[in-house]
Every structure is written in C-alpha cells, then in structure tokens.
Amino acid sequence: MTNVLELTGVSKTFDDIRVLHDVTLAVGPGEILGLIGENGSGKSTLIKILSGYHAADPGAEIRAGGMAFVHQDLALVASMTVLENLRIARFRTGFGWRIRWSTERAGVKRFLDQVGLDVHPDTRVGDLSVTEQALVAVARGLADIDETGNGQRLLVLDEPTAYLPRDGVERLFGVLRDLTAQGASAVFVSHRLDEVRELCDRVAVLRGGELVATVDAADKTERDLLELMLGRSVEDLYPDTASPEGEPWLTVEGLGGGALRELSFTARPGEIIGFAGLPGSGYDEVPYLLTGARRATGGTVQLDDRSVSAATLRPRAAIDLGMALLPADRARAGGAAALTVRENLTLPSLPAFTRFRSVVSRGRERKVAMEQSQRYAVTPRRPESALRFLSGGNQQKVLLAKWMLGEPRVLALHEPTQGVDVGAKREIFAHLSAAAAAGAVVLLSTVEHEDLAHLCGRVHVLRGGRCVRVIEGGELTPGRLAEAVYAS
Numbered sequence: 113m114t115n116v117l118e119l120t121g122v123s124k125t126f127d128d129i130r131v132l133h134d135v136t137l138a139v140g141p142g143e144i145l146g147l148i149g150e151n152g153s154g155k156s157t158l159i160k161i162l163s164g165y166h167a168a169d170p171g172a173e174i175r176a177g178g179m180a181f182v183h184q185d186l187a188l189v190a191s192m193t194v195l196e197n198l199r200i201a202r203f204r205t206g207f208g209w210r211i212r213w214s215t216e217r218a219g220v221k222r223f224l225d226q227v228g229l230d231v232h233p234d235t236r237v238g239d240l241s242v243t244e245q246a247l248v249a250v251a252r253g254l255a256d257i258d259e260t261g262n263g264q265r266l267l268v269l270d271e272p273t274a275y276l277p278r279d280g281v282e283r284l285f286g287v288l289r290d291l292t293a294q295g296a297s298a299v300f301v302s303h304r305l306d307e308v309r310e311l312c313d314r315v316a317v318l319r320g321g322e323l324v325a326t327v328d329a330a331d332k333t334e335r336d337l338l339e340l341m342l343g344r345s346v347e348d349l350y351p352d353t354a355s356p357e358g359e360p361w362l363t364v365e366g367l368g369g370g371a372l373r374e375l376s377f378t379a380r381p382g383e384i385i386g387f388a389g390l391p392g393s394g395y396d397e398v399p400y401l402l403t404g405a406r407r408a409t410g411g412t413v414q415l416d417d418r419s420v421s422a423a424t425l426r427p428r429a430a431i432d433l434g435m436a437l438l439p440a441d442r443a444r445a446g447g448a449a450a451l452t453v454r455e456n457l458t459l460p461s462l463p464a465f466t467r468f469r470s471v472v473s474r475g476r477e478r479k480v481a482m483e484q485s486q487r488y489a490v491t492p493r494r495p496e497s498a499l500r501f502l503s504g505g506n507q508q509k510v511l512l513a514k515w516m517l518g519e520p521r522v523l524a525l526h527e528p529t530q531g532v533d534v535g536a537k538r539e540i541f542a543h544l545s546a547a548a549a550a551g552a553v554v555l556l557s558t559v560e561h562e563d564l565a566h567l568c569g570r571v572h573v574l575r576g577g578r579c580v581r582v583i584e585g586g587e588l589t590p591g592r593l594a595e596a597v598y599a600s
C-alpha cells in the first residue's frame with residue numbers, strides 16, 4: 113500500500129538560519145506517527161510546511177493524500193453552531209443559492225458519528241465541553257479531507273490534548289484508534305511523552321531541526337524518548353523543595369469572581385501552593401483575580417501589613433505590591449508578540465532602565481536582556497528578534513524571566529509549562545523553586561497533578577468555586593489529587 117505522506121529532503125531557512133535540515137519521513141496507511149522534539153526543534157515549522165503556510169527550501173519533495181490539521185487551540189468559532197463550524201465557507205447551495213440545511217445537517221451528522229459525538233448539529237460550539245470541542249475539530253478535519261482527498265486520510269494533530277482532562281484524552285485516543293483501524297492515518301505532535309507512547313506506532317524525533325531517529329513506540333520508555341530528544345542523559349525533573357517555617361504574610365480572605373465564589377488561604381514566604389480542580393471549579397481564576405488581571409467581586413488580599421480590597425485591585429497596583437502573573441495564554445495575555453525579546457524582558461521594570469526620568473538606557477537593557485536569556489536558556493539567544501519568532505516554549509521562558517527580573521514577592525502562575533518541552537520544564541521548575549527559596553510565595557494553578565504533587569507543599573482542591581479539600585504532606589500524590597479533583 114502506498115504511503116499517505118512522504119517527505120524527502122525537507123529543509124527550511126529563516127534569515128540565513130536553517131531550522132530544518134533535510135528531513136525525510138513517511139506515514140503509512142493506518143499508522144499513527146508521533147512527532148517529538150525540544151522547544152525550537154522545528155516541529156511547528158515542519159507542520160506549517162505541510163499545511164502550506166511556509167514553503168520549504170528548494171529541493172524538497174512532499175507527497176500527500178487528503179490531509180487535515182487539528183491545532184492546539186482547535187480554531188473553532190465558539191459562537192457558531194457545530195454545523196456552521198464544519199461547513200463554514202462550503203455550504204452547498206441549491207436552486208437560487210439557498211443553502212439546503214437538511215442536506216447539510218445529514219452530511220455533518222455522518223462526520224460526527226465517525227468521532228462518536230452525539231450532539232445536535234445546531235448546538236453552539238461554546239456550549240460543548242472541551243473534549244467535545246476537540247472531537248468537533250477532528251470531525252471538521254475529516255469533513256475537510258472528504259472535500260479534497262483522494263480516499264487517503266491523514267489527520268495532523270498539533271498538541272490536541274493540551275487542554276483536555278484525562279477522560280477526554282482517553283476518549284480522543286479511542287476515536288483516533290477507531291479511525292486508524294479503518295485505514296486513516298495520523299501525525300501526533302506532543303510534549304507529553306507518556307501519551308505519545310500510549311497512542312503512537314512509531315515516533316519521529318527532531319533535534320535541532322534534524323530528524324535524529326524514528327523508533328517503534330513499543331520499544332522505548334519515556335526516558336528513552338526524552339534522551340533521544342535531548343541527545344543526552346537526563347537528571348530528575350523536579351527540584352528538591354523545602355517546606356518553610358515562619359509567619360504567614362500573604363492572607364487572602366473570601367476571594368470571589370468569575371467561577372470562584374469564596375477562597376481563603378494564607379501563605380508563608382517560600383511556600384509553593386497549588387490550586388487544582390475541574391474546568392469551572394474556579395481553580396484557574398486564582399492567579400488572575402489575585403493580581404487584578406480579572407476583576408474580583410469580593411475579598412481582601414493582605415500582604416505583610418498592607419491590606420487591599422480585591423475588587424479594587426488593578427494590575428499596576430498589584431505589581432507595585434510585588435505580585436507577578438504568568439498567564440496561560442502567553443500569545444495574547446503574556447507578552448507583546450511584535451516587540452523584541454529585549455523589550456518584553458524589560459517592560460515591567462522599565463523605570464529601572466530609565467535615566468533622567470525618561471531616557472531608556474539601551475545599553476543596560478541589552479546587557480540585562482542577554483543575561484536573562486542566558487540564565488533562562490532562551491534559544492536562539494537573539495534579544496533583538498521579535499518574541500513571536502521564538503518557539504512556544506522559548507516564549508514562555510522569556511515571560512518568566514521578565515517577571516523574575518522584578519524579584520516578585522508573590523508569583524501567580526497558570527499552566528506555566530504548557531507547550532514547554534521536558535528539558536525546559538525542568539529549568540522552569542528549578543527557577544520557581546529558587547524564587548521560593550529566596551522568599552517568594554509561588555501560587556500554581558494547573559491541571560498537571562504530577563507537577564503539583566512534586567512541587568507544592570500543599571494543594572487546594574476547588575469545586576463549585578470553593579475549596580473542598582487541602583492536600584498536603586504524605587497525602588500529596590498525583591493519584592490522591594486526581595481522586596479529589598474527580599470526586600463528585
């Protein structure tokens with residue numbers, strides 16, 4: 113049987129820098145190929161060449177059958193219906209250019225069935241769960257292929273599980289297995305090596321733009337894959353963290369806003385505190401409400417002897433109090449994509465680079481930008497390049513480095529390692545632990561139970577906007593956390 117995708121000699125050069133070198137690979141019918149690599153190794157660039165967004169350097173050969181893409185953010189329009197999302201720009205018109213809705217509904221139903229989704233085509237996508245939305249994105253991919261394909265079907269999935277709960281991941285994988293049993297193929301790009309091993313038949317490993325290995329998933333452990341990715345042996349992922357003594361100096365009382373109804377807790381300098389829960393429980397609102405990025409409806413925040421009403425707290429005041437926020441949505445909320453790495457790094461602490469009240473000292477800025485890029489292992493080390501040209505994981509390192517420059521006393525983070533490779537993840541954890549050791553309070557809202565269990569001294573589990581359990585000490589394991597989060 114002929115391959116569904118064949119790449120031969122694919123290279124890509126940006127501004128004289130070669131980010132892909134002579135990549136050759138193939139995907140067979142019914143096969144799921146994993147694509148892994150460190151941040152900046154060239155995964156997205158390769159996918160963008162497949163999708164036609166970038167042209168490969170001359171000399172490449174690409175042969176593909178019907179192909180569709182499912183991106184991490186799913187690219188669905190929440191305010192439109194499932195039907196509209198699937199058929200957007202392709203409605204079949206009958207006599208007099210009227211859209212034949214009944215035919216459209218029946219056509220869409222066929223693709224929803226293929227992904228095992230029992231929702232009415234007129235349901236608004238925004239009203240579906242994140243798992244259902246991911247399945248709609250897969251159904252749309254199948255519909256796209258049906259329009260353009262030649263019978264061969266290849267789904268390219270770029271970190272599709274980043275926002276999914278565990279049961280959603282299992283459901284998505286079940287659907288992908290069913291589809292491949294019927295002859296469809298998939299390329300699965302992910303930083304989650306456990307999921308790559310679980311789902312894929314073979315795994316292609318990119319390192320520094322080169323395809324360094326293609327291996328059978330069943331033959332390799334997670335650690336093997338990680339070492340192939342990094343090209344070296346690895347140490348433990350998590351740093352040692354101490355549980356600090358002393359008086360609490362952050363006191364939060366009755367914090368509410370969005371899905372969060374009422375949250376109270378105290379923190380000592382040096383503590384790393386986690387917040388966990390299901391979507392809608394409010395666990396992910398904490399960093400934003402505490403730092404004034406989202407308007408709280410009530411509650412007080414006391415830092416040392418300064419007490420402020422959460423409802424009147426604005427981001428600037430929060431920064432002045434020594435609080436920093438690292439949001440999950442780094443593309444839109446975290447950084448200024450069009451500004452350079454240097455400008456992003458120095459933005460919040462600009463007054464420190466200013467002479468005679470208004471003149472920014474470029475020289476000092478440059479020096480500090482270079483130092484921070486080094487300290488946080490940002491690659492490529494080019495402070496004058498625009499933030500948006502960095503790979504996702506490297507953007508995250510820049511944004512963390514930016515807040516660390518101001519030596520915050522409270523560091524509030526939402527999904528700080530989303531899309532970050534395991535090597536960079538280790539570095540980020542080491543920086544968080546160092547910030548805590550220097551006396552900062554670190555607050556971590558994430559779905560990564562493993563990270564919470566290893567890094568935090570205590571985790572607050574939220575449900576219905578309230579803390580229903582605090583897990584600490586010997587109880588604090590990923591398993592216990594998952595039980596508490598999923599308990600109804």
Ligand SMILES: Nc1ncnc2c1ncn2[C@@H]1O[C@H](COP(=O)(O)OP(=O)(O)OP(=O)(O)O)[C@@H](O)[C@H]1O
Pocket residue numbers: 126127131149150151152153154155156157158491492501502503504505506531533
């Ligand atoms: N448009 C561009 N202009 C200049 N350089 C770019 C551009 N797009 C990507 N790069 C560079 O190409 C390299 C590969 O980036 P790419 O986004 O493909 O990595 P990745 O493996 O997807 O990383 P991540 O896991 O962090 O998303 C990086 O060094 C990046 O800075």
